Amino acid sequence: MTTTSAASLATDQRSLGDPDVRYPLWPPLTSGCPKTSTDEVAYPVEVDYAYDRVPAGLFDGQPPRTGLDRWAPLLPPLAAPGLGEGGTPLVELSPGVFVKDESRNPTWSHKDRLNRCTVGAALGSGAPGVVVASSGNHGASAAAYAARAGLRCVVLTGTDLPPAMDAFLHAYGAVVLPVPTAARWPLTRRIAEHFGLQPVSNLTRTHTGHAFGPEGYKTVAYEIHADLGVPAAVFLPTGYGELLFGVWKGFSELRRLGVTERVPRLFACEPATGAPLAAALRQGLPAAHVAVGRTDAYGIDCPVNSYRGVLAVRGSGGRAVPLTDEQLRSAQAELARSGLWAELSAAAGLAGLRACADEDFDGPVVCVSTSTGFKDRGVGAHRSEPADPEWPAVRARLRAAGLAE
Amino acid sequence: MTTTSAASLATDQRSLGDPDVRYPLWPPLTSGCPKTSTDEVAYPVEVDYAYDRVPAGLFDGQPPRTGLDRWAPLLPPLAAPGLGEGGTPLVELSPGVFVKDESRNPTWSHKDRLNRCTVGAALGSGAPGVVVASSGNHGASAAAYAARAGLRCVVLTGTDLPPAMDAFLHAYGAVVLPVPTAARWPLTRRIAEHFGLQPVSNLTRTHTGHAFGPEGYKTVAYEIHADLGVPAAVFLPTGYGELLFGVWKGFSELRRLGVTERVPRLFACEPATGAPLAAALRQGLPAAHVAVGRTDAYGIDCPVNSYRGVLAVRGSGGRAVPLTDEQLRSAQAELARSGLWAELSAAAGLAGLRACADEDFDGPVVCVSTSTGFKDRGVGAHRSEPADPEWPAVRARLRAAGLAE
Incomplete structure (x- = not known):
């Protein structure tokens, strides 16, 4: 469970509403930029780095298959252990058209790249866990990284959570609360405040999400x-x-x-x-x-x-x-x-x-x-009818499917 | 859809029943070794290579994330296009205990390594497709590689196919035939013979499977x-x-x-x-x-x-x-x-x-x-009950789950 990342060069947080507005790196801002946000628009913040100190050769050669650690200098501190996220292949669909297949990540979505960082923020902040409003990949990924880091995870899902996603979230030991849509965001904030959990999904009227x-x-x-x-x-x-x-x-x-x-x-x-x-x-x-x-x-x-x-x-x-x-x-x-x-x-x-x-x-x-x-929602809803196993029926079915004899 | 593999050094097929019994590389044997197999035991064959011609440095450095092609000299001819299979990470569970996570493959199982080779055998043999008896990962993987290669795939499943696996097989355009267990292997052989499909699962009384x-x-x-x-x-x-x-x-x-x-x-x-x-x-x-x-x-x-x-x-x-x-x-x-x-x-x-x-x-x-x-079979069978979204109920539930206030 050890990480061997190089040191992060992250210096501070910077408003996207006004790049001159800066905040210390810790604590990570989870509701955007308080200074520039208005009643209409919440402005996110981003992380800034000491770009003049990026190691030579950081971008040379092949990315390894061992997680985001390779890029640690240009990421927030990777305080939480990894699961070998990233390093996904490009599959050439046709000449010049490539698919970057993010289903090859630890919880089979791109969200693992994000949650390596957000769960690290929770760990680095001393929070006992994370809370997230999600009916999908984000929730499962947060649950997996929280489990890996020994932290708790509370997921506020919609009441129409696909059953396979339900199994997925429970597998990692998350507390799953299916609640009506309107209740999810107020509850996320209240749970975060009351139980000291790091919110890793959005809390603002226009989306800001987690800084990291x-x-x-x-x-x-x-x-x-x-x-x-x-x-x-x-x-x-x-x-x-x-x-x-x-x-x-x-x-x-x-x-x-x-x-x-x-x-x-x-x-x-x-x-x-x-x-x-x-x-x-x-x-x-x-x-x-x-x-x-x-x-x-x-x-x-x-x-x-x-x-x-x-x-x-x-x-x-x-x-x-x-x-x-x-x-x-x-x-x-x-x-x-x-x-x-x-x-x-x-x-x-x-x-x-x-x-x-x-x-x-x-x-x-x-x-x-x-x-x-x-x-997807429909997965698991359909089951093929048994086929007639007698040869004439099988043969007819395969011919109908276009197979040549 | 091009592959850029180095040439295969495969020379011939060799019996595991008697290493002196050899067969040409093509056609691939799909029912084990005819010479050494008995009524009681069917002996598989393996592929042999010109080991004295393995390129220097083949095993140096990191394996890439671009599929099995890196190892082409010691694989059967990779005639079928890849999907970026292999290159999966080792995740350290505890000091000295590593998990090789094969769920990071194109169809999320180790079977993709096998089917890159078996579908290549079908393509190299001029077969119009593959037939496979499988209720699980093998069938889906064969279906994916067949689709990628422009070949057909027939999957003989059990009648208790998990619904998620049903969706998975259909997604790749496979013809899915759920039939009773006793009918699967005779039908696999008959479909292979009648429609000229390459069988990529076992056909013998003790297991031999596909040579490649x-x-x-x-x-x-x-x-x-x-x-x-x-x-x-x-x-x-x-x-x-x-x-x-x-x-x-x-x-x-x-x-x-x-x-x-x-x-x-x-x-x-x-x-x-x-x-x-x-x-x-x-x-x-x-x-x-x-x-x-x-x-x-x-x-x-x-x-x-x-x-x-x-x-x-x-x-x-x-x-x-x-x-x-x-x-x-x-x-x-x-x-x-x-x-x-x-x-x-x-x-x-x-x-x-x-x-x-x-x-x-x-x-x-x-x-x-x-x-x-x-x-897994149970996935999708359970759906969490909606939670009471009122704060006292949520608070009580999280306390019961062990979260500290």
């Missing part, structure tokens, strides 16, 4: 760069935009450090039923609230965006791509035909690329697939 | 060696023993090539309800048939062993470790408390280590965890 979390996602950019250089574009499933921001910040750091000369265009792939980031960009706002319609992409189904997403899309010259469930299903099927079974939300990256047929990319593109098909 | 499959598992040994050197022992969940044999062969090759000086002791971890390998070893037989009792470890629940397992355990100075479901559940819980949610069968490796408290190991030990908790 999106830093973990920078490693997606570092890895893509190590495997491929700087691609022309990266397509990202986008809910509150923490992954999107992390990838943008990672590529920005590579440019800032002189490792690369440019950043890829980032495409934020949202369910069309809501698409708050698209609304914010269209209206020129830091954050927008939207009505959320019915979508099966429950992992990225958000009524409000974060200012982080605006910065990432604008800063990279990308755009938001709203996607229908039909487009998501089509991309999910395309991935499965290539041997990759992704959660519907996770297929948004590829769906976004397919929706941008009018764009011309001068180089390879990467679609991030965030998680596995096991986590 | 276990070769893929050698890479588990290569990776453990690259990360850790030669451990004192490796504990492996054992059904038909293909993984066990592959790991043994991999370490044996490293010794043969002068890369290492010894092999680790291999412990075959079987459900006590059947444990055919333990029976074969006890009785001094190449293979034993056993009555199979009730176990939830459906992935490794076998009525007969393969001679491969006997060779691996004897050759490495290891032993078979029969395990009760209670021991398996205890190991599954221990893994989950460390942040790793494993299938019950997958926890057999750690359960085996815990059952061998009397053994003294002079060096680190590795427990292989083969797959994820999502694949």
Whole structure:
């Protein structure tokens, strides 16, 4: 259970609302920037580093398969033990189109990169555990990292938690509380305050989340760069935009450090039923609230965006791509035909690329697939009927399925 | 969809019943060695290589995260495209105890290493697809690699297929036929013959399986060696023993090539309800048939062993470790408390280590965890009741769960 990370070069926290507003590194801010946030918009904070002290060669060679520790200088202090997160492969779907398969993480989603950092924040703060509002990957990942660190985890889920996710959360020993949507965020805050737990999901009216979390996602950019250089574009499933921001910040750091000369265009792939980031960009706002319609992409189904997403899309010259469930299903099927079974939300990256047929990319593109098909709502609801085992019936069935005799 | 593997050094197939009995490399034998097999025991074949031509430096440095291609010289021809299989991390559970987490593979089990090779055999043989009898990881993995290669896949499952596995198999476009147990193997053979599909599961009375499959598992040994050197022992969940044999062969090759000086002791971890390998070893037989009792470890629940397992355990100075479901559940819980949610069968490796408290190991030990908790039968059967969202109720519940105020 020992970690052997190099020292973090993190220096302090900095407001995204005003980069001149700074806070000490500890305690991590879990409700955004108090000084610049208004009644309408909560501004997140990010972590700043002593960039002039980044070790030479940090970005040389292959990323190892041994967790985020390799990148420790540019991450918040990795106080919590790792589980071998990150180091996920790029699978070439067709020439120049790569899928970054984040289902290869310890809890089979990208969220492990974030929770390595947030649970480290809890441990570093002396909190006895974490509390998180999530019906999906974030909750399970927080539960796993908390268990690994010997901390407690309370997960406030919706009352429509998919049964497989229920088993998943309980496996790690989390306390699971399925409560109505309106109760989740007030309870998260109250539980955090009363029991001294570190909140690792959002507490504010427009999304801010945990200061340390999106830093973990920078490693997606570092890895893509190590495997491929700087691609022309990266397509990202986008809910509150923490992954999107992390990838943008990672590529920005590579440019800032002189490792690369440019950043890829980032495409934020949202369910069309809501698409708050698209609304914010269209209206020129830091954050927008939207009505959320019915979508099966429950992992990225958000009524409000974060200012982080605006910065990432604008800063990279990308755009938001709203996607229908039909487009998501089509991309999910395309991935499965290539041997990759992704959660519907996770297929948004590829769906976004397919929706941008009018764009011309001068180089390879990467679609991030965030998680596995096991986590979809419908999984487990259907069971195949027994087949007639007599040969004429089997033969007829296989012929009907297109197999040649 | 291009592969860039170095050339395979595979030369021919060799009988495990008599190493002087050889066959050409193509076609791959799918029913063991016809010359040495008897009515009682079917002997498997293995692949032999031009070991004197192994490139210098093949075992130097870190294994990459880009699939089995790195090891192409010592694998059967990798004719089928990969999905970034292998390269899984070792997670340190406690000082000197490592878990090789095979749930980080493309279909979240170790079977992907095998099916990269068997689907390559189908493609190299000009077969239009594969047929496999499996209710679990093997079927899904074969389906994924077949889809990736543009081939068809027929999966003969039991009629008690867990619903999540049903969704998993269908996702990759496999034809799924749930049939009674007694019908599965005759139908596998008949479908293979009639439709020209490559059978990638067993067809013989004692287990032989596909000649190319276990070769893929050698890479588990290569990776453990690259990360850790030669451990004192490796504990492996054992059904038909293909993984066990592959790991043994991999370490044996490293010794043969002068890369290492010894092999680790291999412990075959079987459900006590059947444990055919333990029976074969006890009785001094190449293979034993056993009555199979009730176990939830459906992935490794076998009525007969393969001679491969006997060779691996004897050759490495290891032993078979029969395990009760209670021991398996205890190991599954221990893994989950460390942040790793494993299938019950997958926890057999750690359960085996815990059952061998009397053994003294002079060096680190590795427990292989083969797959994820999502694949267990019970997953999806339970849904948490909604919690009372009022603060006094929530507070009481968290206090009852042991959280301090």
